[in-house]
Amino acid sequence: MTDNRLNEAAQAVRQAMADDGWIAALTGAGVSAESGIPTFRGAEGLWRGFRAEELATPEAFQRDPDNVWQWYMWRRGLVLDAQPNAAHKALAALERHHRGFTLVTQNVDGLHQRAGSERVVELHGNIHHARCLQCGRAARLPEPGDGDGPVRDGERTDMETPRCPQCDGSTRPHIVWFGETLPQQPWRQAHAAAASADVLLVIGTSAAVYPAAGLIDVTLAGGGRVIEINPQATDASERVTWALRGPAGDVLPELLQAGGVAPA
Ligand code: BV8
Numbered sequence: 001m002t003d004n005r006l007n008e009a010a011q012a013v014r015q016a017m018a019d020d021g022w023i024a025a026l027t028g029a030g031v032s033a034e035s036g037i038p039t040f041r042g043a044e045g046l047w048r049g050f051r052a053e054e055l056a057t058p059e060a061f062q063r064d065p066d067n068v069w070q071w072y073m074w075r076r077g078l079v080l081d082a083q084p085n086a087a088h089k090a091l092a093a094l095e096r097h098h099r100g101f102t103l104v105t106q107n108v109d110g111l112h113q114r115a116g117s118e119r120v121v122e123l124h125g126n127i128h129h130a131r132c133l134q135c136g137r138a139a140r141l142p143e144p145g146d147g148d149g150p151v152r153d154g155e156r157t158d159m160e161t162p163r164c165p166q167c168d169g170s171t172r173p174h175i176v177w178f179g180e181t182l183p184q185q186p187w188r189q190a191h192a193a194a195a196s197a198d199v200l201l202v203i204g205t206s207a208a209v210y211p212a213a214g215l216i217d218v219t220l221a222g223g224g225r226v227i228e229i230n231p232q233a234t235d236a237s238e239r240v241t242w243a244l245r246g247p248a249g250d251v252l253p254e255l256l257q258a259g260g261v262a263p264a
């Protein structure tokens, strides 16, 4: 992408870093699309005929915990087999390059951390953790090969839902479902980052899910500018300062390089 919108946007990134200002990023499922992870609302966002919105709810879990667990274990298998892509790595490089950077993600796949990002604000939880319904303890799920590895597509469907290592209670995915409030601490961090951002990068999200999508308006209200990176137009495209059309794996490294950040 060589049009001058990218160069203008890159200049804003460069200026924010030169002024020792604040940069934030909000990522969604699209940042992991080039790692082969299905997005929520893309055509491939289906599993056994269910849409994500039908499964990522407390009601679905109440109705059939095993089915919801199997969906998460299937997704976790995809994630564990996937590799971080150039967009994840570019954000890790930006964090190393500029102290005043906060990465906020709606994703639960942990690929930002695997790409080297250390300060990741996870608004919607993490697919590698389960939370005990009895004692509330959250613990990392066993890695594959520990016998309880994730369900590979069509392979293991007899898996037991994970038990709490502390009290052997039954567990749920440590994920924020539709209709559930976000964890306070991450939300506060995300809101503060967006409010003080001179530049907010909005990468790979349809900006359809709230309150996460509202962070865009928080930055704009604070006088910051918003750069959207997405191959498609989104609910936020009219509101952002620059809408850069293209896959994050291409556009983000190009933008950051033009802004003075050497790619990973
Ligand atoms: C809340 C974890 C207060 C699950 C997720 C009625 C009742 C109750 C609530 C509501 C209601 N109406 C509205 C709400 C609020 C609701 C909401 O916003 N609903 C939407 C659908 C209208 N929000 C909530 O419920 C939130 N809680 O409001 O609490 C409350 C409490 C009670 C009652 C009322 C209010 C909780 C929301 C959290 C839900 N959990 N994730 C899981 O992962 O299993 S959200 C889920 O959607 C994922 O986290 C995902 O990241 C997120 C957003 O989707 P996107 O990331 O944007 O993904 P999507 O597929 O949509 O888009 C992908 C984009 O990538 C596309 O634009 C595509 O073009 C682009 N793309 C594709 N390829 C690439 C690319 N971009 C760049 N490069 C590429 N290569």
Ligand code: ZN
Pocket: 132, 133, 134, 135, 136, 137, 164, 165, 166, 167, 168, 169
């Ligand atoms: Zn427990």
